[in-house]
Each structure stands twice: as structure tokens, then as C-alpha cells.
Amino acid sequence: MIPAQFDYVAPSTVEEALAALAEAGDEGKIIAGGQSLLPVLRMRLNAPEKVIDLGRIDALRGVRDDGDAIVIGAMTSHADVLSNALVRDNAFVITKAVEQLADPQVRHRGTFGGALAHADPAGDLGAPALALDAEFVIAGQGGSRTVAADDFFVDLFTTAIEDGEILTEVRIPKRAGWGAHYEKFVRVAHQWPIVAVAAAVKVDGGTISEARVGLTNMGSTPLRARSVEQALVGRPATDEAVRAAAASAGEGTNPPSDLNGDADYRKHLATVLTRRAVLAAAGG
Amino acid sequence: MTVTEDAPAATKEVGKDRRRKEDQRLITGRTKWTDNIQLTGMLHAAMVRSPFAHARITSIDTSEAKAAPNVVAVLTGADLGEGQGVCINAWPITPDQKAPNHLPMPSDRVAFAGEIVAVVIARSAAEARDAAELVDVDYDELPAALDLREAAEDKVLAHPDLGTNKSALWVFDSGQAGTGGDVEEAITKARSDGIVIEREFRQQRLIPAFMEPRSVVVDPTGEQVTMWSATQIPHILRFALAATTGVPESKIRVIAPDVGGGFGGKLQTTPEEWIIWAVARRLGKPVKYTETRSESLMSGHHGRDQWQKLTMAATKDGTLTGFKVELLADLGAYVAIVGGGVPVLGAFMFNAIYKIPAYHFACQTVLTNKTWTDAYRGAGRPEATFGVERMMDELAAELGMDPLELREKNWIKHEEFPFTTVAGLEYDSGNYEAATDKAKEIFGYDELRAEQQRRRDSNDPVQLGIGISTFTEMCGLAPSRVLGSLDYGAGGWEHASVRMLATGTVEVVTGASPHGQGHETAWSQIVADRLGVPFENVEVLHGDTQISHRGLDTYGSRSLVVGGEALIKAADKVVEKARPIAAHLLEASVDDLEFKDGTFNVKGTDKGMGITEVALATFAAHNLPDGVEPSLDSDATYDPVNFSFPHGTHLCAVEIDTETGGLKMRKYTCVDDIGNIVNPLIVAGQVHGGLVQGIAQALWEEAVHDDAGTLVSASFVDYLVPTAADTISFDVAHTTSPSLTNTLGTKGVGEAGTIASTPAVVNAVVDAIRHFGVTDVRMPCTPERIYKAIHARDGGAPTEGAAAAHFDAQDTADRTDGAS
């Protein structure tokens, strides 16, 4: 599979990358790990004239502690996120999600920012980002702006990143002391989720005091299961109570139908997986 | 003349788990695959393919493509005309079989999405690909025949000129053949005083998905025109090129270099090969074409794709009295090289290991506007084994009998071999009791049944199912006379030669054509024992018609049982040729010589001579007996006297999460009787790979087309080929009843795992949830289907209605717009 011809640049700073992007206009395309973009180019579903590689911008790589939040650089590979202690300690649901994302090869190439910018509704990182109230730092020629997770995912493969902008980092408020779990349902190991649920809960004396639940592949964007979250708060972390709260997980969602299952089946899965994710999070 | 004191090779090579000698080069890729062949002045091709399943080609404008950088030629079917030859069907299953003419590149009408309409030749592959995008083809879409059952009703015609989609009806009836009774009688009787089970099963369409995409290079610049191809069948390919393109066979050289897998998918003679052949000869330059993975999935032949209507009759105590099989088999758009014959092979296997008094088999092959179908690992036997083994479980459930007991009641007892079946085959050897006993023990059958009961009693959300498959199969294709009686277009013999080199090493040439099986290792082991030479000193050559001039290639688990026997006969001839020379040099009588471990010894003396010394002396030829030719080299062509009938008992346990329909394999035990084993490691590899491929049919793989006839599962995102991460550790064991029809007592193993495992898994799935009223779950048994079977009794729902690919053109174009 051979992509159409394109020019290639690999700037070493965000400013240079933004300039290159501005210059290329409509014909420019950012490449991060290439794990989603390259298949599209090779199948000739898209043919940008200029590909701007962020791979040499060191400033975009790595995880740092920023007081009440951790900050993950957009170009940090999935593998580096997976092995990172800051992420594990403060945003365990991300660790759990990345652990099941693709295969080791893809995890070493694909990036945290690339996956989120790509905004595949079946992508594993959107639901955790939503559940954790992540903030997206987006750089443009006029400077940087910050977008809340709730506003970041706009539609199928569409985010708040505008033409000419680059996602530089993602800030995730620390949630030490919370339990978390990512429940991913697949047919084969290295597969995008048919449905997945990210749950983070705080349990005080057997009672759920706070809960955050994100759903993957239940609509054109990742979703927050707010009704479930509300129903959980103040309830005991028991199978019965969580089962009742999780029953509304599919409400208001609009999941796809494909070879892995139709929309109704996905709605049903969402309730089961939500219960399991919350119980596992509460138990851990 | 020396007294040889070499320690005799104490241990035999046959039976040793030798690491495969070819693997280092295959795994590291430091070898010749077709795609890394580079020739001076070589040009590259890209294909333009129809996006429509059925359409008239109204015009093709190649001008823009021709003007693109470094494009040498753009050719259409009209340009190539007659010279392109035709793709052949070598097995017309009935005299009146209807088959559309299959031009490699049609000029007027396309009959499936993916059919080639133009070829672009440029100086680089990238330039060819770029220019292919510029070829402008106008189509007039025609209604397409897509669904197999609808196509069989002839409402929409795949090839309007034929007037019907029905290609051939092939029938075997035991009453008429005199091999058994009348099946209708048996069914009628069972309806009144016995039991009749009627089911319809779907054998979904699969894609062979070999690792190395197909690739072809043609070099027309020598006296012989040379074609390299990633093929399983270099010899048949050469024959077919000669037969259809008018080039004398002696002017054609075909080379299959190292080939990365095939599973039947590379036993085709392909449009791509024919087009590159024609183009290279026309341009007078070497041309290469390598398909993309998408092209491979879309246009390489597919496998399976049947509807099976099965009626089984039995007495109330579970004795089988009749079995009626009615198949609809989807040929796709053309009758491929053995396309129609593949389902017909099932005729001999639906009766399996059972004593069935009355049997009827009818197979209707049907043309549709989808990718053509042909052999895929097992070819006809997996479909049959699935049908009969599923039915045995259904009958057992109906009778309330343990499904193993039901099988035992009906199978051929070990003391009844050789046994002539109701389908007319003679099974030479086997012991179903022994394999089953061993499998039950390893599996822990009784404990798992007890656990299953506990889970049922406690209404556990996770239910356990146990699936059985007591399979046999016919392989080692095939006695030429039998093939002739079936109107197959070739014989089933195999050829080998052994060349004794002067310096003590041995070259072996085989007509079988390995593409990952490990022939080089196994053949070396056999020759090492037979001639008493070191394993390392044997070189196995294959796949090039200049070296291996005779052969019928590799498929149907034939290489060892047919090709290996040819090899033994050739090696034995070497010994017989060496004997008089050794006697002469040892000054002994031929009758006083015995050959053992590589040495001719004079009986009762300590005089002897190694065969490699004889080879050197023969090379020098200074002192040979009168009238003896100075060569030990020998050939043999072996035509098998019978098929080979491996069998085995496969037991599978699965856990079903009744809340989600999710499935987890708990245990898989197989005890296969494949006769004597040449290399246990290679056998284990074949069994493991075979099992996974069969399990994949049960659980994961399906080629799905949408309403327009476009392949939806057109990438590995949607066509779910499993990886090691999806499988468990299998218990693999063997019992041994040596085959009586070849010297080594071996039986084929290349397809056994695939044939056996699919029904074992589906039987396990159904067994886990039968108490919810479920009697079938359609393959692949997706969690959705399992869930719906439990909760809505709807396990048969097709997925085609919700066909959507992960890489949908519209979505993915959007995705890239949105993200930056």
C-alpha cells in the first residue's frame, strides 16, 4: 500500500510546527505516531500535500507533576504512559485503559495526544479523559488555550482543535485515593473496544462519595454517564446498589451498529460493564 | 576399499523433534520472496479494480494515466485481447456444469467488486499506483446476485448470458451407488418409529489471509519465459500457462521461491499472474506486481460459504439409520481452478467415522457476484465435519444421551478396519476408542461435566459448555484413478529425485511445493535415515521447474504421504544402484551385501563401504562393473493407492458469560491419530496452527459483503484473524495406528486441526447454553449472537444488516479533516 506523494517536514519546536501548518493551510496534516494517519494515507482515503511530523519536538514528550495535576505531553507514547508512575498513582484509569490499548508495537509508536486528537469514538482514551475532567492545552499562532474535556470532543473524529492548531499537552487533575477501573469488551485481544467503561470512584466507609463514569463507543464521541454518576453518590458500594445505578448507563446514548454488535446490544453491554467497572473501582 | 568403522548412526532421524532448518532464513526474511526479486530494467504494475459487484464497462479513459510520470503503458482487457489467455477450472464437477468464461481482465463487464479492468505499468511501484488513480472508468451498474440462497432462485443473474446462477448439481446416493440403502426410506421410517433431526447450518465465507501477499514477476528476456510467483502450485501453473496462452510448455519456467503461507489461497492460477505474463511479454521487459493487503482480502479467492440442509435419521436408541445432505455452495463470480470440487470433497466425509446405512449427498454450486471461492485449509472436509459433528450433538441432545456415548455407539470399531464406508471409501486404519479414551482422560471429561452441572444448578452467570468433535478426514490427494473418476483435470501422483554428489552430500528434489510447512527438514530426516547420511548433508530443492521438473505441488495434506513416499522410493533406488558398484569394489557378491546405516557390509566379515564412498567412486567411474552406468541418481513418481485417513478426538470447554455473551476458552484437548510421526515439533506446529484456524472460523472470522456487494471486512480491523493473545495453551497428544498405505505409516496432518476444531468449539458454545432453549449459534459465534441466542433465541441473526467497516471511506475522510 503506497500513499500518494507528499512533502514532509519534521520541525523541532512547536512554533516551527505551527508555522509549517499555517503555511500549508488546508493541505497540511500533522503526524504524531502515524498509527491512525498512515493507514488512512496508505488506503488513499486522504492525500495531504504536506505532512508535519511532531516526532522531533522533545518538549511535547513526557509526563510531569504540576501540583494538583499531572501533565501528559501530546507526543508521549502509549508505552511511556503505561509505565509512568505519576499516571499510575494519580490517574490509574488511564493506566488501565492504555494497558489494553492495541498491541505492544502500536503502543510504542502511537501517542497519547495523537489518539485523543484523532477522536475515534472507539478510542480507549476519550472516556478516561472525560471521567477525569482532563484539560486539553491547544497551541495556535496566537498562543495557547485550554479546553475542558466536556468541550473537547465535538463529533466523530472531530475535536475542538481548529485548523492550524496543535494539541500540546493534557492536564489531568490528581485523584489520589480514588479507585479506578477500565472495563473493555472485545472479541479479540488487540481490538478497539466494542464498548468500554472508565470508572473512578471514591469510597468513604463503604459509601460511594464521588463517582465518574465515561463510556467508549456509545455515540459519536466519548460520553459521561452522568445519570449513573448521580445515582451512585451516597449509595453503598454493593452489587445491588451499583447494579441499580448502572441500569441507566445506556440512556441517551446513540451507539453504532457494526459487525461486532448492534446498538441495542451495545446499550445492554454498557449497563453490565458499568456495573463491573464501578464495583472493581470501588473494591480497589 | 576401507573398512568402515564409523559408529553407525544409532538414533534414527525420523521421530526426532528437529528444529526446522529453513526457519532461520524464513523468519529473518533473509531469503528470496517474490517481492524482493530485482531484475535489471524491471517495471512495476498496479491494478485498476472495479468498485462495483456487477457492472457493464462503458468506457475506460487511460489518457491521463498514460501521461503520468514514468508510466510505460496502461492496458485494458481490450488491449490485451485474446493474448491474455483464460483462467481455468480444472475440475468440472458435472458434464453439464455451467461456467462463465473467465478472462483475467474482462473488457465489457465486471462480475465482482475487485475485478481488474486495467493495468498500469511504470518504472516504480509508487508511480504505477499514482497513475492507477488516474484511470477513468465509466460503469453502468447492473443488479448483483449476492445472497447465496436468493441467487439459487435465479431472480438476479450473476452472468445474464448463462441464463441461470446454478452451475452444477453433484449427487451421490448410496442406494444408487450400491454402497448403502435408500435414505428417503430410512427417514420415512424414522419419522414413524425413530428420530429425525433436521437442521440448517451456515458455513460462512472465510478469507485465507496468508501472511505474504501474492506477488508475481515475469521475465520474458530469456529463451524460457520465467515467472516467479508466490504460489503453492508452480507445476500446475506452468501447465496452465502453456495450456491457455499458447506458449509451449518447454518455453516456460515457473519458480515458486520461498512462499509465505497459502492455506489453499495460493493454489489458484490468478488473473494477476496471467495479466503480468501478457504484459511482460508484450513489453519485452521484466514486470513485477505485488498486491496490497486490501487487494489480497478483496480479490484472492475466499473459502467455505455454504448453506447446509441436513437430515439425520436414527432409531430411538441412537443408532443412525440415514443421513441426507443438501448443500448450496457459493462459487462467487467464477468457477475457480477447483472451485466446484471443493464442496464435493465433502461428499466423502459427511458420513465421517460412523456406520451410516443410508446416505445421500447433493451439492448445488451457485454463481454470485462476489469474490470467487476455492480451497481453504481443509477444503470441503471442514464443512462436512462441521455438519456431521454438529448433528451428532443435536441428536444426542434430543435423545438425552451423552454425545460421546452416541458417537461410540455409531462409530467404526477398531477391529472393523479396513472398513468400506457408505460413501465408498476404504478406511485403512484407525482406533477411535483409543483416541477418545486418551482425550477424555487428559481433558478431565467427567470432572468438567460435573462442574457444568453445578453451574447449571446454581444458575451461575458463567455457564460451562463442552464440545466434541470426533473427526476423520481424507487427505494425501490423491489416487489418480479416483481423481479421473471424478473428472478432475490432473493426476495425484508426486515425484522426487535423489542426487548423490561426489563429495558426500545429497541433493533431494521434490515436486511438492512447500510454503511454510517444513518440507526441507522432514525430507532431510527421511533421506538421512534411508541413506544413512547426516541430516545436515541433505539439501532439499523445490519449486523451480528447471530443477524440479515434475510435480503436483502442495495442498490436501499430500506432501508427506504422497511426496514422502516418492522420496523413499527414489532413495531406495539409489541404494539399489549403489549395491552392484559396492559389491564390485568390495569384491563380494551382491547377495552378500547388506545395507545398514549408510554402509554396505559384506555379511559375516568386517568389510564394508559407505554409500558416499560409492558415490565418489561412481563419480570417478574408473572402476565400475561392466555395463553399469556411472550414476546413482534416481527418480521416482508415486501414485498413491488410497487416501490417508487421520482421525482424532477433540474436546473443548468454553465458559459463556451469560450477561454479555462473552466467551472464554477454558480447555482444548486433542488426541490425533496421524500414524507414525516424522517430526513431532513440525506436527505440533501444524496442529496448533490448524486448531487456531478452525477456532477462528467458529469465533472470529467472516467475510461480509454489504448490500452493494462491497467487502466490508476488508482490513484486519474488521476481518478478525486471531493472534497468540487470543488462544489458550492446547493439550496436544497422539495415538498411533500406522497407515497401511505408505512405507513410513504416516498420515497427513496439515489440515486436521482446522477440520476438527470448528465443530468442537461451536458444540461447546451450544452445549453451554442449550438449557436456555438454544439449538444453534451461527458462526462466527460472536458475543452478540450468543447473548441474543440466550435472551431472544436469535443466535442465527446475520450480521450483514449492520455491516460497517472501521475504515469507512466517508468516516475516515472526516476524521482527518477534523483532527487538525
Ligand SMILES: Cc1cc2nc3c(=O)[nH]c(=O)nc-3n(C[C@H](O)[C@H](O)[C@H](O)COP(=O)(O)OP(=O)(O)OC[C@H]3O[C@@H](n4cnc5c(N)ncnc54)[C@H](O)[C@@H]3O)c2cc1C
Ligand atoms: C493495529 C492497531 C490497533 C489499535 N488499537 C487501538 C485500540 O485498541 N484502542 C485505541 O484507542 N486505539 C487503537 N489504535 C489507535 C492508536 O491508539 C493510535 O496510536 C492513535 O489512534 C493515534 O495516535 P498516533 O500518535 O499514532 O496519531 P497519528 O496517527 O499520527 O494521528 C492521528 C490524527 O491525529 C492528528 N494529530 C496527531 N497528533 C496531533 C496533535 N498533537 N495535535 C493535533 N492533531 C494531531 C493527526 O493529524 C491525525 O489526523 C490502534 C491502532 C492500530 C494501528
